[in-house]
Structures are given as structure tokens and as C-alpha cells.
Amino acid sequence: MKFDVKTCRIISKQNIAADTYDFTLFADKLAQLAQPGQFVHIQVPGKTLRRPISICDADKENGTLRIVFQIRGEGTEILSRLKPDDTMNILAPLGHGYEIKDTAKKVLLAGGGIGVPPLLYLAKQYGANATVLLGFRSKDFVILEQDFLQAGCRVIVATDDGTYGHHGMVTDCIDGLAFEEMFACGPEPMLKALAQVANRRGTPLQVSLEERMACGVGACLGCACKTKREETQDETYSHVCKDGPVFDYRKIVF
Amino acid sequence: MADLRVTVAGVDFSNPLIAASGTFGFGREYNEFYSLSVLGGISSKGITLKERLGNPPPRIAEAPGCMLNAIGLQNPGVDYFIQHDLPWLKQQGTVVIANIAGNTPEEYCAMAEKLSHTDVDMLEMNISCPNVKEGGVQFGTSCMGVEQITAAVRRHCTKPLMVKLSPNVTDIGDIAAAAEAGGADAISMINTLTGMRIDIQTRRPIIRNNTGGVSGPSLLPIAVRMIWQAYQRVKIPIVGMGGISSWKDAVELMLAGSTALQIGTVFFSNPYAPIEITEGLNRYLDENGIASVTELTGQMIPWEN
Ligand SMILES: Cc1cc2nc3c(=O)[nH]c(=O)nc-3n(C[C@H](O)[C@H](O)[C@H](O)COP(=O)(O)OP(=O)(O)OC[C@H]3O[C@@H](n4cnc5c(N)ncnc54)[C@H](O)[C@@H]3O)c2cc1C
Numbered sequence: 217m218k219f220d221v222k223t224c225r226i227i228s229k230q231n232i233a234a235d236t237y238d239f240t241l242f243a244d245k246l247a248q249l250a251q252p253g254q255f256v257h258i259q260v261p262g263k264t265l266r267r268p269i270s271i272c273d274a275d276k277e278n279g280t281l282r283i284v285f286q287i288r289g290e291g292t293e294i295l296s297r298l299k300p301d302d303t304m305n306i307l308a309p310l311g312h313g314y315e316i317k318d319t320a321k322k323v324l325l326a327g328g329g330i331g332v333p334p335l336l337y338l339a340k341q342y343g344a345n346a347t348v349l350l351g352f353r354s355k356d357f358v359i360l361e362q363d364f365l366q367a368g369c370r371v372i373v374a375t376d377d378g379t380y381g382h383h384g385m386v387t388d389c390i391d392g393l394a395f396e397e398m399f400a401c402g403p404e405p406m407l408k409a410l411a412q413v414a415n416r417r418g419t420p421l422q423v424s425l426e427e428r429m430a431c432g433v434g435a436c437l438g439c440a441c442k443t444k445r446e447e448t449q450d451e452t453y454s455h456v457c458k459d460g461p462v463f464d465y466r467k468i469v470f
Numbered sequence: 471m472a473d474l475r476v477t478v479a480g481v482d483f484s485n486p487l488i489a490a491s492g493t494f495g496f497g498r499e500y501n502e503f504y505s506l507s508v509l510g511g512i513s514s515k516g517i518t519l520k521e522r523l524g525n526p527p528p529r530i531a532e533a534p535g536c537m538l539n540a541i542g543l544q545n546p547g548v549d550y551f552i553q554h555d556l557p558w559l560k561q562q563g564t565v566v567i568a569n570i571a572g573n574t575p576e577e578y579c580a581m582a583e584k585l586s587h588t589d590v591d592m593l594e595m596n597i598s599c600p601n602v603k604e605g606g607v608q609f610g611t612s613c614m615g616v617e618q619i620t621a622a623v624r625r626h627c628t629k630p631l632m633v634k635l636s637p638n639v640t641d642i643g644d645i646a647a648a649a650e651a652g653g654a655d656a657i658s659m660i661n662t663l664t665g666m667r668i669d670i671q672t673r674r675p676i677i678r679n680n681t682g683g684v685s686g687p688s689l690l691p692i693a694v695r696m697i698w699q700a701y702q703r704v705k706i707p708i709v710g711m712g713g714i715s716s717w718k719d720a721v722e723l724m725l726a727g728s729t730a731l732q733i734g735t736v737f738f739s740n741p742y743a744p745i746e747i748t749e750g751l752n753r754y755l756d757e758n759g760i761a762s763v764t765e766l767t768g769q770m771i772p773w774e775n
């Protein structure tokens with residue numbers, strides 16, 4: 217079994233920033249299957265489609281999954297109203313996550329806004345070898361900083377309006393940092409800027425993408441993103457739910 | 471245990487539930503959940519003569535009680551299907567239906583000929599894809615078009631031939647009759663209803679193709695009505711679909727005139743739907759003392775007006 221459907225009890229819930237919620241679910245065996253960068257596809261009562269949300273953290277021993285999401289529309293609004301002891305029906309763990317080669321290497325993790333959560337479970341694998349750049353709109357939206365510090369990582373926060381940490385973008389903070397590989401999740405302009413850094417430095421970069429989804433398992437071909445074929449470099453479409461959400465940046469046509 | 475077996479155009483199905491084209495890929499993904507033999511059959515993703523990359527994203531949107539898609543028939547082409555997917559599908563213990571779409575009658579005929587030389591069980595000719603200009607819909611919306619293309623493909627096809635009808639027409643009864651006149655062995659209906667959603671911030675359609683096909687629960691009453699109308703006009707069996715999400719919906723579409731059923735969008739919220747719907751059907755039949763599911767077909771009792 218790679219993934220399955222499960223109705224999970226909500227163990228805890230916290231409002232951690234503006235419109236942003238942090239839930240821990242009892243997912244039992246599905247938590248044991250989870251890899252950093254994978255996602256859960258959540259049924260929303262009254263909605264035709266599930267909502268994809270990244271796995272922020274997994275506790276294999278206790279069988280729990282942690283997810284952090286922001287209210288963006290009706291679906292996430294309905295989910296945000298659930299309480300401990302309510303249930304969430306999830307299809308998980310889905311997708312191709314971050315490929316971890318050598319956790320003894322120094323790595324750079326860069327997250328923007330609500331793209332930050334999937335980096336936490338990844339950061340835990342690297343601990344002190346990870347430098348984590350977190351970018352947010354403003355102080356009110358800063359999330360998970362303490363969690364990355366607890367994982368032993370070096371953390372640099374930037375905000376667009378300068379209300380917290382560095383005033384500017386995460387990509388401003390890269391010069392002078394030493395690392396052999398980069399991992400990212402966030403808005404497309406940020407990913408593009410990181411792709412330029414990767415090109416300049418010749419550093420590998422894995423990025424996580426978003427697209428609207430229906431099935432979540434690769435059957436409906438709904439979540440297409442433009443990519444290059446490895447052999448010919450011809451443009452084609454890959455699918456974020458199955459081939460991704462994490463891709464080698466060289467494959468993506470931004 | 472009631473008898474759930476049905477026969478469509480001489481092909482035997484272990485139960486009336488068939489995975490609807492385009493919602494189930496070529497079966498491999500859902501095989502992670504269960505053996506595909508829980509399904510009576512599988513209709514493949516729409517196949518074209520040559521590979522198609524499909525439409526640019528976004529391809530998906532949601533609306534109350536339904537979803538929209540404009541995949542644009544992304545598929546690896548008929549030759550690839552025959553070599554790589556068909557042999558595997560044929561080993562899964564379920565009926566395999568190849569769903570084909572084309573740009574010209576010649577393309578449909580060429581695909582029908584190629585597939586007639588394989589062990590695929592049935593062909594479903596899609597003349598109703600709303601999402602690509604060359605998806606056959608130009609043949610699917612006029613009676614003459616439907617009859618002519620059905621007759622042309624019929625001559626090149628030695629397999630049972632099912633024609634999939636578009637709901638985007640004025641009189642579905644006439645269209646169904648035209649498919650029968652053209653020599654179809656069965657009809658399947660309904661494909662998606664063309665729709666559109668707009669992002670009110672950007673004022674852009676959410677789907678990059680502008681319009682998309684509406685599927686899911688909201689389609690049910692339209693499917694019930696159209697199947698009933700078609701049932702009164704044709705003798706060939708109808709494979710009914712559109713918005714089934716529970717066994718009750720399945721019973722309804724059978725009563726309206728379906729011999730077998732397809733389910734699609736429900737997989738996205740509930741991958742286990744076929745198992746739950748079959749169980750529900752079974753219970754309903756047992757509780758009502760009905761020996762075979764075939765006894766439901768067209769047995770609605772309309773009001774006399
Ligand atoms: C792989 C993946 C991981 C994600 N992880 C997170 C996460 O950890 N935390 C978080 O806050 N958000 C995450 N998102 C984004 C999240 O899925 C959307 O914000 C959410 O689906 C919006 O649903 P809604 O009903 O509130 O919004 P609406 O706009 O009402 O949704 C309408 C439809 O559009 C889809 N949709 C809208 N925006 C997006 C989007 N950005 N991406 C994909 N589908 C969208 C919805 O799923 C739904 O089908 C992730 C998206 C993907 C693809």
C-alpha cells in the first residue's frame with residue numbers, strides 16, 4: 217500500500233497566525249508512510265472536490281500527521297472550523313516528495329508564505345545541517361519559526377514590509393551562505409529567483425509546485441504543469457499530484 | 471445476494487458499474503486501492519490516433535455540487551495504449567472498453583480498425599468532448615453528423631460499438647435515434663455539460679480553456695431526464711451516467727432506462743465508491759425482493775399527463 221483513505225480524528229488544533237490553522241490528526245499507518253514533501257487530500261463536507269494540503273510533519277511512532285493551512289476560500293474556511301475530536305477524511309500520503317540523498321550535507325531550505333509548512337518535516341531530517349529561509353508578507357503571517365529552531369536548523373526570516381526579520385525577500389539573504397543543495401516551496405516568483413541562484417551556483421534545487429486537483433492520484437490528468445522531457449527537452453505536461461508536487465527545477469518550464 | 475450481472479451489446483459485465491472515461495486513467499492508480507475486478511468494466515481515458523498533450527493549466531474548477539474540467543484529451547495515442555495499457559488491463563478481471571475521440575471520420579475509423587485487431591472488449595466512440603475543437607463534438611450535435619459517423623465507424627469496427635452522446639443538444643431523443651440508425655450497438659450518456667467559471671478578482675475564466683465540462687452530483691437530474699427521453703426512442707441498451715455518487719443515484723439512472731452505469735467524478739471524493747455502490751444496490755434489490763438488477767431498467771412509472 218502506498219496511500220489510502222482514512223477518517224482521522226483531530227487530536228489538536230491551533231490558530232497560529234492570521235487565518236492560519238495548525239491541525240494534528242491521528243492517521244495511524246498512513247503517518248508511517250509519509251515522506252517530506254508529500255500531501256494529504258482532504259474531503260470537505262459539502263464540496264465535490266478534496267483539498268490538497270502538504271504534510272507539515274509526521275510522527276511515525278504515534279501515528280500522527282500535522283498540517284498547517286491558511287483560509288483561502290470556502291473549503292479551507294469549512295476545514296478551519298473543525299475542532300479536536302471531529303474527524304477529517306484524508307487520502308494520503310500522496311505524491312512524490314523531496315528526494316533526500318545525504319543528510320550529512322549542508323542544505324538550504326527556502327519557503328514563502330503558506331509554502332513554508334512542507335519544509336518542516338524535511339528540515340527535521342537535516343537538523344543542524346539545514347539553513348532555513350522563511351519569507352512572509354508581514355509579522356502577522358510568520359509561522360513555524362520556533363519549530364525550525366527546535367529542529368536545530370539555522371533560521372533566517374524575511375518579511376515583505378520589514379515588520380519582522382530582514383526587510384525584503386528571502387532570496388536577498390542567500391549570498392554568503394554555504395550549501396550543496398536547495399529545497400523550496402512557495403510562490404512562483406520566488407521559485408524562479410531560486411532557479412537563477414541554482415543556475416549561477418550549479419547547485420541542485422528541488423521545488424514543490426501547486427496546481428488545482430481533482431483525483432490527487434494521477435488518474436484524471438487535471439493537475440498539469442509544463443515540463444521538459446528528459447531525453448529530448450521537448451515540452452510536455454507532467455502532473456503535480458503524482459510526478460510532483462516536488463520536481464527537479466531543471467524539469468520545469470516556468 | 472441479488473444477481474448484479476448485466477449484458478450490453480453481447481458483452482457480459484459482472485455488475486453494472488463501469489469506470490467513466492477520463493476519471494480513471496488506464497486503471498493503474500485505483501488498482502492501489504482495490505482489485506479492478508470490483509468493477510463491471512473500465513472505460514479508458516479518451517484515446518486519439520496520435521499522442522495529445524492536452525490543454526494548458528488550470529484544467530479544473532469547482533462549483534456547488536459539481537466540477538468543471540478541460541483536460542483536452544491528454545493521452546499517449548492509440549498505438550501506445552494497445553502496446554502498454556491494454557495487455558495489463560485485460561488481466562484485471564474486468565471488461566475493457568476503449569474510449570476513442572477524433573478530428574475526422576477517417577481518424578475514428580483508423581482507430582476502430584486498429585482496436586478491432588486487439589482483444590479489447592468494446593469501443594466507446596466519444597463524439598461529445600466539449601474541451602477540444604477536434605474532439606468529435608462537431609459530429610455529435612447534429613442528427614446527420616451522429617448517424618453518418620456512426621455508420622462510417624461501424625464499417626471499420628468488428629467490436630461492439632457504443633456511441634457516447636453529448637448533453638449539449640436540443641433534442642437528445644433525436645440524437646439517440648440517429649446513433650441507433652447509424653448502427654450503434656449501445657449508447658452511453660451523458661458526457662459533461664459545457665460550463666464556465668470566472669475569477670472575480672482577475673476577471674479571467676478559472677479554466678485556461680475558458681470553458682469546461684461540468685460533471686458530478688449536479689448533473690444527476692439532467693442525466694435522469696435525458697436517459698428517460700432516449701430510452702423511449704431506442705431499442706439498443708443505454709449505459710447511463712452523470713452525477714452518480716450513491717447507490718440511490720445508481721438505482722435512479724437504472725429506472726430511467728439504463729442497462730449499465732458509469733461513475734466518474736465520485737472517484738475523486740471517494741475512491742471506494744464502486745464497492746459501496748455495489749453493496750447498496752445489492753441491499754436494495756434484496757430488500758425489495760428483486761432477483762436481478764436487470765429488472766430495474768426503464769421501470770420508472772411516469773405520470774400520465
Ligand atoms: C500539493 C499542494 C500542497 C498544498 N499545501 C498547502 C498547505 O500546506 N497549506 C495551505 O494553506 N495551502 C496548501 N495548498 C493550497 C490549498 O490546496 C488551497 O489553498 C486550497 O485548495 C483552497 O481551497 P478553498 O476551497 O479554500 O479555495 P477555493 O478557491 O474556494 O477553491 C476552489 C477550488 O480551487 C482549488 N484551489 C484554489 N486554490 C488552490 C491552490 N493554491 N492550489 C491548489 N488548488 C487550489 C481548490 O482545491 C478547489 O478545488 C496546497 C496545494 C497543493 C496543490
Ligand SMILES: Cc1cc2nc3c(=O)[nH]c(=O)nc-3n(C[C@H](O)[C@H](O)[C@H](O)COP(=O)(O)O)c2cc1C
Binds near residue numbers: 438492515
Ligand atoms: C476529469 C474528467 C475527464 C474526462 N475525460 C473524458 C474523456 O476523455 N472521454 C469521455 O468520453 N468522457 C470524459 N469525461 C466525462 C465522463 O466520462 C462522464 O461522462 C462525466 O464526467 C459524467 O459522469 P460523472 O458525473 O459521474 O463524472 C471526463 C470527465 C472528467 C471529470
Ligand code: FES
Binds near residue numbers: 432435437
Ligand atoms: S489531480 Fe488527478 S491527475 Fe493530478
